[in-house]
Amino acid sequence: MRESIIMKIHYGTALGAVALVAIHILMRMSQKYSDSLQYQNVIANYHLLPYALMLEVILVLLSVHGFNGLRVILLELKQGVAYERAINYGSIAAMAALVAYGSRTILMAGMGVS
Amino acid sequence: MAEQFSNREGIKGMINPTRYGLERVAYWMQRLSGLGLLAYLIGHIYETSTILNGKAAWNNMLSLTQTPGGHLVLVIVIGMCVFHTGNGIRLMISEGGKGIGRPGQPEYPYRASSLNYKQRLCIWVSIALAALAMMYGAGVLLGD
Numbered sequence: 518m519r520e521s522i523i524m525k526i527h528y529g530t531a532l533g534a535v536a537l538v539a540i541h542i543l544m545r546m547s548q549k550y551s552d553s554l555q556y557q558n559v560i561a562n563y564h565l566l567p568y569a570l571m572l573e574v575i576l577v578l579l580s581v582h583g584f585n586g587l588r589v590i591l592l593e594l595k596q597g598v599a600y601e602r603a604i605n606y607g608s609i610a611a612m613a614a615l616v617a618y619g620s621r622t623i624l625m626a627g628m629g630v631s
Numbered sequence: 632m633a634e635q636f637s638n639r640e641g642i643k644g645m646i647n648p649t650r651y652g653l654e655r656v657a658y659w660m661q662r663l664s665g666l667g668l669l670a671y672l673i674g675h676i677y678e679t680s681t682i683l684n685g686k687a688a689w690n691n692m693l694s695l696t697q698t699p700g701g702h703l704v705l706v707i708v709i710g711m712c713v714f715h716t717g718n719g720i721r722l723m724i725s726e727g728g729k730g731i732g733r734p735g736q737p738e739y740p741y742r743a744s745s746l747n748y749k750q751r752l753c754i755w756v757s758i759a760l761a762a763l764a765m766m767y768g769a770g771v772l773l774g775d
Binding site: 524528531535538546550551554556559560563576579580583584586587590594615618619621622625626630 | 642662665666668669672673676677679680682683686689690693697712716719723726771772
């Protein structure tokens with residue numbers, strides 16, 4: 518994929534994440550902060566389908582943005598065919614692993630498997 | 632050949648935050664805040680996954696994170712998040728060609744038109760917003 522397209526994805530994921538993370542934080546502020554972290558409240562958040570879907574979207578957006586940012590930093594430091602390939606594939610693998618791990622929490626908590 | 636490269640600093644020159652003024656400082660802050668936020672994201676995903684192990688495990692995790700030290704980390708995360716967002720929007724707009732001045736003949740003292748007061752103002756505004764958000768966050772978290 519061309520770097521110009523990757524950077525457009527980078528900026529798009531950033532803007533999307535800013536909007537959704539703001540909603541995520543506002544949900545914590547809708548009640549007293551320590552109360553919002555109580556077990557029942559957090560589980561109730563996962564059971565609310567639109568909110569769980571939003572968490573999943575935030576997870577994907579931030580993973581793509583975060584690991585692409587790390588990839589850019591690492592490619593700025595050093596260049597080379599083998600190195601760049603390792604960084605590119607390593608970033609994709611790390612991104613996929615984080616999305617899979619986070620999705621597991623959202624799915625299992627949402628379905629009441631705990 | 633060695634003489635030819637003797638003045639080249641390589642990565643050391645690139646990472647020197649005191650050179651090229653505020654723009655280079657912003658460059659480093661953008662990268663450091665990005666790395667910090669990625670580390671927080673990974674930690675946050677691990678932290679929330681403990682809810683699958685039941686109420687006791689969740690409360691045990693809260694007893695580790697909901698402490699003055701944990702709240703201090705969150706305040707720093709808020710600051711990094713706001714600065715990264717503000718400076719990131721500046722970079723997006725600059726990459727679109729806005730606010731970087733017009734290209735012209737290089738004339739002494741060779742000031743780059745892209746490193747202008749608009750860019751510096753945006754960096755300072757990002758820093759100020761981050762400081763305000765940190766103060767607000769500290770008020771909510773530490774005053775809770």
